Amino acid sequence: MKIQQVTAEHHARVYALLRAAFRGSDYEATLVQLLHAHAKPLQEWVALHTNKVIAYVAFSRAFQGNAVCGWHLAPMAVTPEFHKQGVGSELLRFALRQEVIKSETLFVLGAPAYYR
Template identity: 35%
Template sequence: MIIIRPEMIKDHPKVRLINDLAFGRPNEADLVDALRKSAKPYISLVAIKEREVVGHIFFSPVSVESECAVLTALGLGPMAVLPRYQRQGIGSELVRKGLRECQRIDHNIVVVLGHPEYYPRFGFVPASQKGLRSEYDVPDEAFMVAELVPGVLAGRQGLVKYHPAFKNV
């Protein structure tokens, strides 16, 4: 059984290890540390299996800037699962629970830079289909958005800007 709960301070070392091992480098763990300090509001959840923290997901504010307005949304990432627990549905549970938490705090737009084969199962579509583009030069199919309330992006378009800490990843 997998339990998804909010991250606690005592989880920080394990979350760091999970990100280091899942990504094979410290960049994402450093990003989580930086975002915890300066990105508000944020959502940070952990997955517990057999009393061990085995996965982590983070959502932080992003801005959607257009000529006439700035809209706040949330960016999903990083999301990581210990390698020995991957392909067991833990990442999917983290994403589903995380998206529900985004809705609970009234954030109905979530963007992700991620695997185009993975995220569509959670309602993500290429952001370009909704008039959004990333501040980063990334493949169109890898930059996706989920409207947690259908039509919330209708008539909107803009440039999505991430927290400055993402520039170091």
Template identity: 60%
Template sequence: MKIRKTTPETQGKVSALLKSAFPKSRYEARLVENFHRNNTQIHEWVCIHVNKVIAYIAFSNAYNDTQVCGLHLAPVAVAPQFQRQGIGSELIRFALRQEAIKKNTLFVLGNPEFYRKFGFKPCSMPICPFDKDNRHFSAMGNTATTPFTVGYEPEFDQ
């Protein structure tokens, strides 16, 4: 199993992976396809096993108004036949060690209990527009004290 940066050659495989990992939703695949189509700067990696993309992770910019204030972890996915084997956790830990990631404040919208094991903590500020009570919104390295609604790249609304 190898983790490497996503390349143009793996982008189609990433879309297929996201569709299989989220069979009831096309949102995640469309989000990443739009990032690529729009040349939006993101940090992304794939996990390769026997020449097959089996896991994927991406980080995109988070905003306080027009200023970048950190990164959003989204999406992260593992192929169904490889789930519950620790591959997603390994991919997250790998990404969190990368210089471009670890120097930033990180935000994630997801199961707080799952993300807590990586160092994410419940976040009351900033406000997540997709989780108004912030029950599923966590952060790492967050020092925000002034109220604001965190912004996402426009692809999240497409």
């Protein structure tokens, strides 16, 4: 498995992964598409296996009023065939070690059980 910062060449594969991981919901893919379209500040990484995007994590800016107060962690997804193999945990640990993330407050959005 290889972890890379997201580039524009990953976008379509990230959206497809989000749709597969969150079956029945287009919300997560649409959210990330809108953040990309509006050039909002994001920190994003993908996990690749044989050049296939198998996991994704994003951090978007959190605000209190107009002041930046940290990062939101969401969405995070792993392609279903790679569930329960430690891929998401490894990707998240990698992201949390990055200077841009580890030096600020982090807010987690999502189902608490997923992040345990």
